[in-house]
Amino acid sequence: MVSSRHADVQVGDASRLFDGRRLTLARQLIGLRKNALAAKIDKSPTAVAAYENNTKRPAPVTVAQLCLTLGVDPGFFLPGPHQLTxxxxxxxxxxxxxxxxxxxxxxxxxxxxxxxxxxxxxxxxxxxxxxxxxxxxxxxxxxxxxxxxxxxxxxxxxxxxxxxxxxxxxxxxxxxxxxxxxxxxxxxxxxxxxxxxxxxxxxxxxxxxxxxxxxxxxxxxxxxxxxxxxxxxxxxxxxxxxxxxxxxxxxxxxxxxxxxxxxxxxxxxxxxxxxxxxxxxxLLYRSRALGVMSDVTYRNAVAYLSSKGWRRREPGEMPAVExxxxxxxxxxxxxxxxxxxxxxxxxxxxxxxxxxxxxxxxxVREDLFLDPQKTDAPDGAIPLFRSVVDHPGK
Incomplete structure (x- = not known):
């Protein structure tokens, strides 16, 4: 929970300066639809939509709920370092x-x-x-x-x-x-x-x-x-x-x-x-596209690639990616x-x-972003944030 006085001030500031576009980003990052987020914070989908389109400001307690649910600090909801057009x-x-x-x-x-x-x-x-x-x-x-x-x-x-x-x-x-x-x-x-x-x-x-x-x-x-x-x-x-x-x-x-x-x-x-x-x-595709290689020769070459397993892994040393x-x-x-x-x-x-x-x-290969409060991800979306609201100093 957001319990420290410093965190409470942050929540109050976030409520007053709340940017709904940032809520949209946080919700999308964790893989939630508006109605799913509304259910988690005990609000209506209409209310969440109003927060996101900036026609309604969430109360400080709602900001705290959003932080806990989405795994972000209150400051995330202030206008971002750069604005979308x-x-x-x-x-x-x-x-x-x-x-x-x-x-x-x-x-x-x-x-x-x-x-x-x-x-x-x-x-x-x-x-x-x-x-x-x-x-x-x-x-x-x-x-x-x-x-x-x-x-x-x-x-x-x-x-x-x-x-x-x-x-x-x-x-x-x-x-x-x-x-x-x-x-x-x-x-x-x-x-x-x-x-x-x-x-x-x-x-x-x-x-x-x-x-x-x-x-x-x-x-x-x-x-x-x-x-x-x-x-x-x-x-x-x-x-x-x-x-x-x-x-x-x-x-x-x-x-x-x-x-x-x-x-x-x-x-x-x-x-x-x-x-x-x-x-x-x-190279084969380019050769055919430029008319250097005929369609028949191209198809035979691709078939040979497949037979050798080269379509998955071509021969030779693989340089590190750029x-x-x-x-x-x-x-x-x-x-x-x-x-x-x-x-x-x-x-x-x-x-x-x-x-x-x-x-x-x-x-980054490590599973750094799993939200401990979230046990499943809807429709294959993967949660990206670990909740840090309980530990504002981390």
Missing amino acids: ASDPVPHFRSLRSTTQLARDQAFAYGVISGDVGAALERHVEFPEPNLPQLSVDVDDESSDLPEEAARLLREHWEISSGPVGHLVRLAEHHGIVVVFSPVQTAAVDAYSFNDGYRPTVVLNPTKEDYYRQRFDVAHEIGHLVMHVDAEPGSKVVENQAHRFAAELLLPENELRDLLPSKADWRSLAALKEAYGVSLQA QPSLYPKAVEILQSVGMNELSLAKESRVTPGIFRTVTARHP
Whole structure:
């Protein structure tokens, strides 16, 4: 219970300055619908909706109930370090059909919270300004070469020299894109991206340990950020546009057309795989897309991949996945001048567990976020917060 005088003051302040959008985030992070939250705090769904749309302020005792139920400190409900724009962004998930709305809400809320962490860190360190060109591509456009044009535009804008693209995550961060790993509990949601008015953000799947596929994921999500700012996510056309963008970004036609074999020359393909940092499957797909390899040859090559088990694990040593460094380096710098993780987490208004996950170079594998008050998760959503309300000093 919130029993100390200091905690009571916090609850009172949170009641007076309550921001309903923060309640929405906390509810989504723990994987609850409005009616489920209403039942837990003994309020009506209408009341919860009123709290979230800021037409009604919860009383201090209700704020305390919300804290206990959602596993956050009272300060979480004050306006966050950065504010969403008037029209909330829609994240680009790979497949809307295979991802529940609850899971998408949970993943997006985590992305927004990662922006809160970044905004707090930027009070003390300077990050690169976002530097991302825009070339809007119609969501029904299946025939033009605009996705490839968008990739060429980005290469020119970022002054990427000819040849293989180097460390793609570091390159994106250098141009002001936030790249973070999601919690392992949300691994059912693949990589996704959005631009919420703070910074363009790419959230990577923490369980994907394939260097080559992760690089393609990052290129794919950058494609969404360049082409699909206002587009509805999830359609096959939109996803195919992002795939084509990624292929042109990592494997430019003017460089690869003369290098790709017309037959399944595995030695040549393996050499290109190592040089350009893409999978054999991506090279085969690119060869067919550019008309270098016939459809029949492509299908036979893919069948051979499958027969060898290479579609799951391609031959050769697997490099470690590319790691984010923007947030982790900022934390290291601040710790070197005496700002510890706990104080930075408090300033970000998140739990230490969430802070560690957002700012990690490596995916956090530990089960850090289970709420001890919650024994089951509705519809596959995973609770992310451990309750810290009973222990405001932790």
